[in-house]
Amino acid sequence: MALVDDTRIEEAGFRVSEATAGDFFALLKPRVMSLVVFTAFVGLVAAPVAINPLLAVIAILAIAIGAGASGALNMWYDADIDAVMTRTANRPVPSGRVLPGEALVFGLVLSALSVMTLGVLVNWLAAVLLAFTIFFYAVVYTMWLKRWTPQNIVIGGAAGAIPPVIGWAAATGSVSLESVILFLIIFLWTPPHFWALALFKSGDYARAGIPMMPNVAGEASTRRQIFAYALVLAPIGVLPWAMGYTSAVYGVAAALLGIGFVGYSWRVFTMPDSDRVMKPAKALFGYSLLYLFAIFAAYLGDSVVERFLSMGGL
Amino acid sequence: MPEEKLELVTLTDRQKKARRNRSVAIGLALGVLVIIFYVATIAKFGPSILNRPL
Numbered sequence: 001m002a003l004v005d006d007t008r009i010e011e012a013g014f015r016v017s018e019a020t021a022g023d024f025f026a027l028l029k030p031r032v033m034s035l036v037v038f039t040a041f042v043g044l045v046a047a048p049v050a051i052n053p054l055l056a057v058i059a060i061l062a063i064a065i066g067a068g069a070s071g072a073l074n075m076w077y078d079a080d081i082d083a084v085m086t087r088t089a090n091r092p093v094p095s096g097r098v099l100p101g102e103a104l105v106f107g108l109v110l111s112a113l114s115v116m117t118l119g120v121l122v123n124w125l126a127a128v129l130l131a132f133t134i135f136f137y138a139v140v141y142t143m144w145l146k147r148w149t150p151q152n153i154v155i156g157g158a159a160g161a162i163p164p165v166i167g168w169a170a171a172t173g174s175v176s177l178e179s180v181i182l183f184l185i186i187f188l189w190t191p192p193h194f195w196a197l198a199l200f201k202s203g204d205y206a207r208a209g210i211p212m213m214p215n216v217a218g219e220a221s222t223r224r225q226i227f228a229y230a231l232v233l234a235p236i237g238v239l240p241w242a243m244g245y246t247s248a249v250y251g252v253a254a255a256l257l258g259i260g261f262v263g264y265s266w267r268v269f270t271m272p273d274s275d276r277v278m279k280p281a282k283a284l285f286g287y288s289l290l291y292l293f294a295i296f297a298a299y300l301g302d303s304v305v306e307r308f309l310s311m312g313g314l
Numbered sequence: 315m316p317e318e319k320l321e322l323v324t325l326t327d328r329q330k331k332a333r334r335n336r337s338v339a340i341g342l343a344l345g346v347l348v349i350i351f352y353v354a355t356i357a358k359f360g361p362s363i364l365n366r367p368l
Contacts (some may be wrong), residue, residue: 018332020332
């Protein structure tokens with residue numbers, strides 16, 4: 001008789017992994033990572049201190065890997081609820097392609113590696129901020145807030161909003177009011193963005209038992225809150241110009257984008273209760289992605305042009 | 315005392331292919347990490363990296 005046979009191995013919970021490198025890459029949530037990379041890059045470039053380009057690339061890479069690591073830890077912990085939501089059922093852990101233990105170790109190793117790399121090669125303030133972001137997303141948001149309160153994405157949104165502050169800290173070794181305003185833009189953008197998604201995916205969240213705002217406070221209250229956040233977000237978007245950090249070109253672009261955000265939110269606010277297709281909510285979700293990308297692109301463009309002109313132009 | 319026979323797990327072709335795929339990715343990632351630390355060290359020192367007593 002064999003000491004160990006296949007049946008007993010399976011019974012003991014041991015399974016040989018069939019995960020590919022692509023599955024592990026999917027654990028990093030590449031689409032979320034791309035937004036993190038972009039906003040961190042804007043923070044780094046907009047900072048008044050020029051950083052060695054090689055160290056800048058390494059800083060962005062470390063921030064991206066750190067953000068990805070927190071995504072892997074999130075997928076490890078949330079595999080049970082990901083499995084019952086259509087949007088997430090095909091993720092590597094719930095679909096069985098990656099074992100939960102693999103996702104956990106992968107997330108922990110990359111977290112340590114990204115923070116240490118940023119600290120040793122760039123600076124320790126940026127590394128501490130990255131470590132805090134990973135902790136906040138993986139522990140405070142994923143393990144605590146997400147299943148406990150409808151304010152989950154409001155408070156948890158801080159994790160997604162820190163990357164430009166980390167980028168700024170990587171270049172300057174400090175945190176300034178200017179970088180905090182960039183934080184505020186993403187922080188205030190997060191609730192209307194996710195609540196728009198939660199409105200037309202409320203069935204998914206209800207099945208998973210996640211207390212998203214539409215499931216707890218109702219759709220009418222969520223629509224009101226989306227509009228309220230849009231009214232606060234629009235002027236905050238213009239604040240960098242009002243405080244003299246950017247030119248009027250950015251100010252006009254941010255104002256127009258903000259008016260658009262308020263307009264899309266107004267359509268969600270006035271959406272009839274009987275509307276089950278929820279086209280205004282889907283439109284706001286799409287526009288919100290465009291808004292964040294465009295306002296940071298405008299900020300980036302403004303910073304680059306201003307620096308170019310201050311160097312005497314051509 | 316009877317000699318204990320140790321049975322090893324035989325990997326399927328799919329498992330072998332996945333393992334090879336992961337091994338290549340880990341190797342590449344480690345290579346990139348080495349290059350990053352090498353290049354970053356030179357970048358941090360700047361020209362003074364050449365300034366050493368002979």
